[in-house]
Amino acid sequence: MTLPPFVNTPRFLRLFKLIFYPLNYLDDYGQKYGDIFAVGNQKNPLVYVSNPQGIQAIFSADKTLFKSGGGGGFIQTLLGDNSLLLLQGEKHQRERKLLTPPFHGERLQTYGKLICDITQDVTQKLKVNQSFLVREVMQDITLKVILQAVFGLYSGERYEQLQQLLGSMLEFFSYPGNGAIIFFSSLQKDWGNWTPWGRFLRTKAKVDELLYAEIRERRQQQNYSGDDILTLLMLATDETAKPMSDEELHDELITLLIAGHETTASTLSWALYWIHYYPKIEEKLRSHLLNLGEAPNLYDILKLPYLEAICNETLRIYPVVLNTFFRMLQEPLELMGYQFEPGTVFAPSIYLVHHREDIYPQPKQFRPERFLEKQFSPYEYLPFGGGIRRCIGMELAKMEMKLVLATILSQFCLKLTSRRSLKPVRRGLTVAPPTRFKMVVCNQIF
Template sequence: MRTVPTIETPMFLQAAQWLFDPLNYLTANFKRYGDIFKTHGMLLGDNSPVVVISDPSAIQYLLTHDSGKELSAPGDAYELMVPIVGRQNTPLASGNEHRRRRKLLMPPFHAERVKAYAQSIQQITQEALAQSLADKFVDVRKLMGKITMRMILQTVFGMHSGECYENLERLYTHRLDMISTPWSSIFFYLPWIQNDFGSWSLGHSFHKLTKEIDQILFTNIQERRTHPNPDRSDILSLLLCAKDEDGHGLTDQDLRDELMALMMGGYETTATSLTWAIYWIYSLPDVKEKLLTELNTVATQTDPTKFMSLPYLNAVCNEAMRLYPPLILTLPRRVEKPLELCGYQLEPGTLIMGSIYLIHHREELYPQPHKFSPERFLERQFSNYEFLPFGGGVRRCIGAALAHAEMRIALGTILTQFDLSLINDRPIVPARRGIGLAPSTSVQINIKNMQQIPAMCN
């Protein structure tokens, strides 16, 4: 049986390519080695070799056999995320503990409950754009980050205003933004940079912000435990009441780490996908025209859930996530017993990651894969192993339904109630942002005017 081809480039060069030019790194090695290759490029923040696959049938096997017998989905393999989200949460748990935690977290993210957030999403979008009307140049990534962060604060924490709300929004946004450039992203991959070398160091600033955020979170958790309110429906309130089959709930540290993971996932990826969607909508007049025609068929002022069922709007959102998925790779799986994949023998202990980016750019699945074409999602139904912006299997993003709703309602609200124009006159390409992708430069818009909208609710 053949062994998986290994990238021959020296390890330090692989690491540099992965950190500063991840898409070309993946594409070049795919062209050279095909659907499966082994890298030492620090994909997991250490020197562990990782097998990368991009064949849909192999991805299907990877994501449907990860219950622990043939393949497992080990949280401990994703150690690079510990400084960002803590250790006691669903993404970094494994086996039975992962299943227990995921079961506790699932109810607040069921589709019917997500619909209840529709009015909040629309009001947050309206308010954020109205506050930017006086600005000549508006950074779309920051604006979308404001929308997604406020959505998290309201739906996850039940916060709508006040000093705590404003401090948490400011501190957490600043904490992520400081490690979001290609250079500062090495914070994830080189652990020694995370150390506190003094007030001048990135590690010092990061840990200082983390302590301030923790103080707010633990204080909020304690207050909610002391004064429970059965009428509250935010995710934190539901998690405080959640019990597993043995009657055990989540500790304060569990809640803190789960909240940090939800904030990381809900803020970063959704804001980036919204930014790309707006960039393409306002770069391509035909796309904008088709969207406006479709949006004119629904009454949206009183029922924003109608945005969620519009086919072309849905296609635009999907195409934005296909072309430049916010996450480049699936979470890792570990081989538990010898198996054959793509014609190669894999031994126990081997770590495997699926390349979401490479799958989304396969010519036979997506003709002209580098072209933004929402119509492809109207012409064909793609499987969960051909289109997977939220990952898959037991590690699929728990907030995927909420992210889908946010994108559709936010974009529908923007297009029907505001008049935007794109300022950038040069094409924008993706670049590394943390562990994912984002536009390489600021996407700038001007908000010319807006329609009359309802008064904002506190």
């Protein structure tokens, strides 16, 4: 059996680097070992792949060749047993079919005005000549989008409670040191409300209680008149006319919250940073937006090539999730000249692919024009993963990014409070701008 090169760093140092310096981890090992390298033991290694042809072979392989999803520990505690991210085989196919319709076509467009209205409402509190924490504002926007568009909650006691509790629960991820708790199950001990893990569990339990109460209340009242995603999922049935259970609905709501709130808030924060770090990019984008007129059609905003290029480049340079779903090999496989046995786990690396010099010249440079000059394959550009595990909320996230950015730029002139380069930090299982990142309102556009 011929295996790719193995990382020879001692395990403790390697894990420390992975938790606290995840981009350095990938940059250093990718530069040293190339397109494919392994960590762990020789029998069941974890193999990172950053070669587009290798990733294509993994994504397009017969669905029985790899096992993806499953697992336990922190991710199962967070999302629940019925999350789409954890399901496998026929259960995963069933759940994906039920979840797909609300995230595509005309149904998705119904949320466009809602996103713009929420953005305007949240940003009304911004004052000229005052700085603000960018992530805090972006999280407020994306959380309200989830509560209204996904959960179907617009006001009331339950809305207020969920908004407060969800914000508190997700604050667990704001401390890079909590990454150790996520990666080491031995640290996930409930020692009471005075510990981070204890507070997280108690807050999540309160969130669970409120979501189950909302689901039960709608079923009892037969209240299916809304156009929110929860209502659509409650009405959906599979080929046997079986609807989703309360547990399935709850776990998918939590999954959509984590996948759609945290990640989009991070990406929007990065986009605002890059747009204002390069004045020519800001000037060019504003020019394109002004050309749409005073009251542009939402469809015209969504179709702006330069706005889309900025969003694509933001997702390229610092993808929120560094690797796609891990895939465990079920049968012997030859890949890129190496032989692998069942039990090998493959990690197609989004970050390393996005930083290949041969695909993206000067990859550390933020340059939206590259997406206007060339169309990249789904194995060269994959911020939402790929294959049967590609993010189901991809189109909603892209639409939200464009509309939030266009709405903010149409209302405010902003500037960075510092010209120092912003470095990504770990935020749970993702990477994000530092929580302390601030901008200042230099003018309000009327």
